[in-house]
Amino acid sequence: MxxxxxxxxxxxxxxxxxxxxxxxxxxxxxxxxxxxxxxxxxxxxxxxxxxxxxxxxxxxxxxxxxxxxxxxxxxxxxxxxxxxxxxxxxxxxxxxxxxxxxxxxxxxxxxxxxxxxxxxxxxxxxxxxxxxxxxxxxxxxxxxxxxxxxxxxxxxxxxxxxxxxxxxxxxxxxxxPVTGSFHWVFALADGGLSTPQVYGECDRLRATAGEEVVWPSASEPLMAALRDGDARELGAALVNDLQPAALALRPSLARTLDAGRDAGALGAIVSGSGPTCAFLAGSAEHAREVSAALAGTGACRAAVTAEGPVPGAEIVS
CATH class of the missing domain: 3.30.230.10 (Ribosomal Protein S5; domain 2)
Incomplete structure (x- = not known):
C-alpha cells in the first residue's frame, strides 16, 4: 500500500x-x-x-x-x-x-x-x-x-x-527456541539508573580489581534450560556482568535481591543496568506469592508479575 x-x-x-x-x-x-x-x-x-x-x-x-x-x-x-x-x-x-x-x-x-x-x-x-x-x-x-x-x-x-x-x-x-513460558516478578525501584554510568562503573570496578576481561559467549546451561523449559535450571543460570556495578551505585538493591530469594524465587538478578530486579518463579501462582512477599518487605516500590516470552511490537488497533 x-x-x-x-x-x-x-x-x-x-x-x-x-x-x-x-x-x-x-x-x-x-x-x-x-x-x-x-x-x-x-x-x-x-x-x-x-x-x-x-x-x-x-x-x-x-x-x-x-x-x-x-x-x-x-x-x-x-x-x-x-x-x-x-x-x-x-x-x-x-x-x-x-x-x-x-x-x-x-x-x-x-x-x-x-x-x-x-x-x-x-x-x-x-x-x-x-x-x-x-x-x-x-x-x-x-x-x-x-x-x-x-x-x-x-x-x-x-x-x-x-x-x-x-x-x-x-x-x-x-x-x-524456548519450550513453554516462564513466570517472573519484577521489583520496581524509586528513581532510575543511568546506563552509561553503570557501564562506566563496571569498567572502573574491573580496572580496580585487575580483572582480565574476556570475549563473552552465550551460557550453554542457560540455553539448555530455555530449550527444556526448565525454570529451576534457568534460575540458576541467570547472570549479569553489570550487576556488581548496579549494586555499587545503588547498594539498596542487594536487600531487594535478598528479599526475593528469601521469598522462594528460583533466580534473582538485576535487569540490565537496573535498578529493576527480576525474580524467576516456578508458576503463575508462585509468582503471585513472591510478588506479595516482596511488596510486604518494603524492599521495593512495587512488585509486578509477568510472563515470557511474548511477541515484539505489534499492531493492536
Missing part, C-alpha cells in the same frame, strides 16, 4: 519490556561501546503507542501518560520521536502524494522508566511499526530493525520479541 492509499489515520502498537537472562560484557571498544552477549527475553509488561497524523504537516510531537510519565522527555529527544523521524528520512521525507510525513505520538507507559527493561527502546520500536502502518510504507521487519539499530542497541529486539541472543552492541540477533 502506498502513502496515498492510507487506510487509517490512527494506529496503536503494543510493545513489551525485556529482561536480560544473560548480559555478558566484553572489553571496551575503540568506539566507546562494549562487545556484548545479551540473551534477551520479552515479557508481558507493555507500553502502548498510538500514532496519528500530525496537526501540522511534517511535524512530530509526543505526549506521555502513565508510569513515571513526568520523567520521560516529551520533545525531540524522546526515542519514539527520533525513530519516527528516522523512518521519515528513510522513506524520503515526503509521500508520493506530496504530503510530508509527520505524526503525533501518544505513549502510555507501563514499562519502568530508566529501569533496565528497555522502555525507551520499546517505544522507539513501537513508533517504527505504528508510523510504517500510518504512512503505508510496508517495510519488512528486517528493514525496520536496521533503522532501529541506528536509534539504540535494544530497539531491534523490541521489534523481534520472543527470546534471542544479541551480539555486537546487542543489535545482531539470533532467535532462541
Amino acid at each position: 502506498t502513502a496515498s492509499q492510507r487506510a487509517t489515520a490512527r494506529v496503536t502498537v503494543r510493545v513489551p519490556a525485556k529482561v536480560n537472562l544473560q548480559l555478558a560484557v566484553g572489553p571496551l571498544r575503540d568506539d566507546g561501546y562494549h562487545d556484548l552477549v545479551n540473551v534477551f527475553h520479552a515479557v508481558s509488561l507493555f507500553d502502548e503507542l498510538t500514532a496519528t497524523e500530525s496537526g501540522a504537516a511534517g511535524t512530530f510531537t509526543v505526549r506521555v501518560e502513565g508510569e513515571s510519565a513526568a520523567h520521560v522527555p516529551a520533545d525531540s529527544t524522546n526515542l519514539a520521536v527520533r525513530a519516527a523521524e528516522a523512518l521519515a528520512k528513510h522513506a524520503g521525507q515526503t509521500a508520493p502524494d506530496g504530503h510530508p510525513y509527520g505524526a503525533a505520538l501518544l505513549i502510555r507507559k507501563a514499562i519502568p522508566v530508566a529501569g533496565g527493561m528497555a522502555g525507551g527502546s520499546a517505544d522507539a520500536a513501537a513508533a517504527l511499526v505504528a508510523c510504517d502502518a500510518l504512512w503505508g510504507l510496508g517495510l519488512s521487519l528486517g528493514e525496520l530493525m536496521e533503522i532501529g539499530a541506528g536509534i539504540g542497541s535494544d530497539v531491534p529486539f523490541a521489534l523481534l520479541g520472543g527470546t534471542a541472543v544479541g551480539t555486537g552492541r546487542g543489535e545482531r540477533l539470533t532467535p532462541v
Whole structure:
C-alpha cells in the first residue's frame, strides 16, 4: 500500500519490556561501546503507542501518560520521536502524494522508566511499526530493525520479541527456541539508573580489581534450560556482568535481591543496568506469592508479575 492509499489515520502498537537472562560484557571498544552477549527475553509488561497524523504537516510531537510519565522527555529527544523521524528520512521525507510525513505520538507507559527493561527502546520500536502502518510504507521487519539499530542497541529486539541472543552492541540477533513460558516478578525501584554510568562503573570496578576481561559467549546451561523449559535450571543460570556495578551505585538493591530469594524465587538478578530486579518463579501462582512477599518487605516500590516470552511490537488497533 502506498502513502496515498492510507487506510487509517490512527494506529496503536503494543510493545513489551525485556529482561536480560544473560548480559555478558566484553572489553571496551575503540568506539566507546562494549562487545556484548545479551540473551534477551520479552515479557508481558507493555507500553502502548498510538500514532496519528500530525496537526501540522511534517511535524512530530509526543505526549506521555502513565508510569513515571513526568520523567520521560516529551520533545525531540524522546526515542519514539527520533525513530519516527528516522523512518521519515528513510522513506524520503515526503509521500508520493506530496504530503510530508509527520505524526503525533501518544505513549502510555507501563514499562519502568530508566529501569533496565528497555522502555525507551520499546517505544522507539513501537513508533517504527505504528508510523510504517500510518504512512503505508510496508517495510519488512528486517528493514525496520536496521533503522532501529541506528536509534539504540535494544530497539531491534523490541521489534523481534520472543527470546534471542544479541551480539555486537546487542543489535545482531539470533532467535532462541524456548519450550513453554516462564513466570517472573519484577521489583520496581524509586528513581532510575543511568546506563552509561553503570557501564562506566563496571569498567572502573574491573580496572580496580585487575580483572582480565574476556570475549563473552552465550551460557550453554542457560540455553539448555530455555530449550527444556526448565525454570529451576534457568534460575540458576541467570547472570549479569553489570550487576556488581548496579549494586555499587545503588547498594539498596542487594536487600531487594535478598528479599526475593528469601521469598522462594528460583533466580534473582538485576535487569540490565537496573535498578529493576527480576525474580524467576516456578508458576503463575508462585509468582503471585513472591510478588506479595516482596511488596510486604518494603524492599521495593512495587512488585509486578509477568510472563515470557511474548511477541515484539505489534499492531493492536
